[in-house]
Amino acid sequence: MTRDKTDFLVGLFILLGLLALVFLALRAGNMSSFTFASTYKVQAYFDNVGGLKVRAPIKSSGVVVGRVSSIGFDNQRFQALVSMDLESAYEFPADSSVAILTSGLLGEQYIGLTPGGDDKNLANGSTIGFTQSAVVLEDLISKFLYSSAEGAGK
Secondary structure (H helix, E strand, O other), X not given: OOHHHHHHXXXXXXXXXXXXXXXXHHHHOOOOOOOOOOEEEEEEEEOOOOOOOOOOXXXXXXXXXXXXXXXXEEOOOOEXXXXXXXXXXXXXXXXXXXXXXXXXXXXXXXXXEEOOOOOOEOOOOEEEOEEEOOOOHHHHHHHHHHHHHHHHOO
16 A cells, blocks of 8 residues: 555544544534524523523424523522523414423433413513423432331331
8 A cells, every 4th residue: 555545544534533523522512403493582480490401402292393592590580591492483372381301311301392272372582481390300319218217217
């Protein structure tokens, strides 16, 4: 094999390795699914967002219909404020509900959007009133332990 051919193969191998690293970085950062579709912004208040992250998917019936755009804290209500970008192709009734769900036992968290039955649809700037906070595994374990200890004490 000539030196030029060897150099070319080594360069190709390095390029493929760099492309693989970029792909893994985008997957790890949950940024591999950029979309340029038009969106409208809605928000919801939660008592606990658990491990929800910005860019987490919003799913309805298993279909990704949007992404979480920001997570903040409201000092007046003392609740977490989650802003979401829903794709304009998907319209949901104004009385829809959202819940923070987990994919798998210890998987990533996402927002599940359940449509309501109202005649009016969510519009840009709407607030979803029906929310269900994240289930935190540590809270479930502590409730189980305290209830077991309480039962053993009788």
